[in-house]
Amino acid sequence: MDGYEATLHWHGLRQMNTQYYDGVPMITQCPINGGQTFRYQMISNEGTYFYHAHTGLQKFEGLSGSVIARLPRSKDVLAEQFDHDLPQHVVFVTDWLHMHIEDKFPGLRTRIVGQDPKSLLINGKGRWTDVKTGNTTNTPLEVFHVKKGFRYRFRMINGMTSSCTLGMRVLGHKLTVISTDGEAVLPKVVDVIYSSAGERYDFVINATQEAKQYWMQFWSNGLCLDKSIQQLAILNYEGANSTSLSSAPTFQQALDHSGFSLNYAGTNCRNETSSGICMSSLKSGYCIDDKDLLKEEPDLKLYINFTFPVLEPEELFKPNTHRKYAVLAGQAYSQAFVNGFSFVMPPSPLLSQYQDAKGSVCPTNGTNPEGCAGNCSCTNVIEVPLNAVVEIVLIDAG
Numbered sequence: 001m002d003g004y005e006a007t008l009h010w011h012g013l014r015q016m017n018t019q020y021y022d023g024v025p026m027i028t029q030c031p032i033n034g035g036q037t038f039r040y041q042m043i044s045n046e047g048t049y050f051y052h053a054h055t056g057l058q059k060f061e062g063l064s065g066s067v068i069a070r071l072p073r074s075k076d077v078l079a080e081q082f083d084h085d086l087p088q089h090v091v092f093v094t095d096w097l098h099m100h101i102e103d104k105f106p107g108l109r110t111r112i113v114g115q116d117p118k119s120l121l122i123n124g125k126g127r128w129t130d131v132k133t134g135n136t137t138n139t140p141l142e143v144f145h146v147k148k149g150f151r152y153r154f155r156m157i158n159g160m161t162s163s164c165t166l167g168m169r170v171l172g173h174k175l176t177v178i179s180t181d182g183e184a185v186l187p188k189v190v191d192v193i194y195s196s197a198g199e200r201y202d203f204v205i206n207a208t209q210e211a212k213q214y215w216m217q218f219w220s221n222g223l224c225l226d227k228s229i230q231q232l233a234i235l236n237y238e239g240a241n242s243t244s245l246s247s248a249p250t251f252q253q254a255l256d257h258s259g260f261s262l263n264y265a266g267t268n269c270r271n272e273t274s275s276g277i278c279m280s281s282l283k284s285g286y287c288i289d290d291k292d293l294l295k296e297e298p299d300l301k302l303y304i305n306f307t308f309p310v311l312e313p314e315e316l317f318k319p320n321t322h323r324k325y326a327v328l329a330g331q332a333y334s335q336a337f338v339n340g341f342s343f344v345m346p347p348s349p350l351l352s353q354y355q356d357a358k359g360s361v362c363p364t365n366g367t368n369p370e371g372c373a374g375n376c377s378c379t380n381v382i383e384v385p386l387n388a389v390v391e392i393v394l395i396d397a398g
């Protein structure tokens, strides 16, 4: 659309030597204007990834999709774990707000508070029940086809935009997790996978059950728990009768399940328990040959703290300033700070025109930018030596 701009971020792709195709506007490239053409060209590492808009709030409106890079079977360290790795077994999960995201823009005083979705979609499909009327749409559910006796690699992408976590299970089946975020892991058998926005899990379903139809259930958790949002899809065995489907599982049944889960928020991450494990307990699926990564001490340790102080309107809206803020529930104004500075985009992309962007970059000697006494805004750039191993410690400082 004329006057609209866009960039695409390739989520998880390493962009070795193609950092200018990472898709972050004003950092790695100029935004692509309406009517213009821009070609992203990169070599992908193997694995399950996705792309999404990195401009404005377009990702919330659904500008995203899957990116799968497969190795020939002979080169895939995971090949012996499955018989089939098919394009139709990509499970792309998105959340849907049923409204334009601009109405929820965090800087609007009259906005609808929160970013909770109304429903979830599986590969763009699903049904929705209006709690007010009790009516359910008759839109199709996604169906994944399998044949009894084979093991299928599924690639699940959590393409959600909200801060809700996502629960997923396949009734009557175990899920063998073999890869996460594009990295092979030693197989782990679980009943439920919990994931956060941006994460990907490859799991194997061993189709050993009776040739019927089974429910696949997806539900929102964490911050959206009280919204009881769920979506269903169907695992269909070849030759199954459509009347073989049991009655649909309810949201409450998902919460009540007693299986073994990966990444449930209440799991003790130090030890594997009978109820589940954390992602941090998964073991790498291959030997790590990068000796630098195994160094005991990194070359550089960065402590990065995040604060969200409540600010008075008199300070926030001083004449001749334009600061970014959010209106919190309770109508207080807050601004976000990283290591004491609130981020502003540079006037030119940092990667291609650093000289032009320099004027907006935060001072690195501990002082404030010129003409600013406190709570300053600037482009916060942290320089690291080339090829250094950097450990980053993120601190929620309130």
Ligand SMILES: [Cu+2]
Pocket: 009, 011, 052, 198
């Ligand atoms: Cu992303």
